[in-house]
Amino acid sequence: MSLFGTTPSDLDLEDLLQLIIGAFALAVPVSFSEEAWHLGETLPTLNLLLVVLLSLGFLSIYAAQSLFQGRIRDRLPRYLLRLILAYGITLVVVSLVLLALDKWPLLTEPADALRRTLVVSLPASMGAIVVDALDKE
Numbered sequence: 001m002s003l004f005g006t007t008p009s010d011l012d013l014e015d016l017l018q019l020i021i022g023a024f025a026l027a028v029p030v031s032f033s034e035e036a037w038h039l040g041e042t043l044p045t046l047n048l049l050l051v052v053l054l055s056l057g058f059l060s061i062y063a064a065q066s067l068f069q070g071r072i073r074d075r076l077p078r079y080l081l082r083l084i085l086a087y088g089i090t091l092v093v094v095s096l097v098l099l100a101l102d103k104w105p106l107l108t109e110p111a112d113a114l115r116r117t118l119v120v121s122l123p124a125s126m127g128a129i130v131v132d133a134l135d136k137e
Contacts, residue, residue, distance in 0.1 A: 062129050
C-alpha cells in the first residue's frame with residue numbers, strides 16, 4: 001500500500017516500519033551510553049548544529065543515491081518528504097528510547113532533552129535510512 005504511487009522511491013507502511021526499526025536499532029545502544037548523555041549536555045551549540053547538519057547531509061545523500069538512484073529533480077517533493085519523515089521518525093524514536101531510560105528530561109531540562117535527542121539521532125538516522133533502502137536496491 002503506497003502513499004504516493006508505485007515507484008521504488010514511494011513511501012508505504014513497510015517503509016515507515018523500516019525507518020522505525022532502523023532508527024531503533026542504532027538508537028538503543030547509543031542511548032544506553034552515559035557518554036552520549038553527557039555529550040548532549042556539554043556539546044557547544046555550533047558543534048550540535050554540525051551534528052544535525054551531518055545527520056541531514058547523510059540522509060540526503062544516501063536517500064538520493066539509494067532510494068532515488070540520483071534522479072531527484074522530477075521527484076523533489078517525494079524526496080523532501082522522505083527526508084523529513086526519516087529524520088522526524090528518528091527524533092521520535094530516539095526521544096522515546098531516552099524517555100524509557102529516564103534520560104529525556106523534557107519537563108525539567110528541555111534544552112538537555114533536545115540536545116541528547118539530537119546527539120543520539122546522528123547514528124540513529126543513519127540506521128533508519130540504511131534499513132529503509134535495503135530492499136530498494
